[in-house]
Amino acid sequence: MPISIFLLINNEFFGIYTIENNQIIIISYVSIIITTSFIIAFIIHLEYNTTYEQMKDLKDKYSHDLGNILQAIESAHSLTRLDDKLDNNSLLEVENIIEKKFREASKTLKEIRKL
Numbered sequence: 764m765p766i767s768i769f770l771l772i773n774n775e776f777f778g779i780y781t782i783e784n785n786q787i788i789i790i791s792y793v794s795i796i797i798t799t800s801f802i803i804a805f806i807i808h809l810e811y812n813t814t815y816e817q818m819k820d821l822k823d824k825y826s827h828d829l830g831n832i833l834q835a836i837e838s839a840h841s842l843t844r845l846d847d848k849l850d851n852n853s854l855l856e857v858e859n860i861i862e863k864k865f866r867e868a869s870k871t872l873k874e875i876r877k878l
Contacts, residue, residue, distance in 0.1 A: 825875055832868045836861055 782788055839857045 794833060816819070821878065826872055828871050832864045836864045837869075839864070 839860045842857055843854065
């Protein structure tokens with residue numbers, strides 16, 4: 764901005780191609796290149812931070828989901844081991860819960876692999 768204002772005050776901003784002063788031409792182009800480089804670096808930094816935050820959120824979500832699934836499977840398995848007197852309906856219900864949780868775990872792992 765200061766360089767642009769300086770060129771505008773000297774009435775050389777719009778006629779930059781006709782200027783014979785090499786220093787002003789070099790300063791003008793170097794400032795444009797530096798500004799463009801800073802804008803690109805800022806955009807890359809912004810994208811990286813956004814991606815990193817999304818990664819942390821997904822990591823928390825999936826690890827929480829998998830922990831819940833494993834806890835449910837462990838609880839159902841413990842039920843079948845502790846009580847040998849379970850009737851067939853209860854045993855089938857526990858097995859259905861275990862199968863359901865295995866499917867949920869499989870679905871979550873497939874989502875993680877897509878990432």
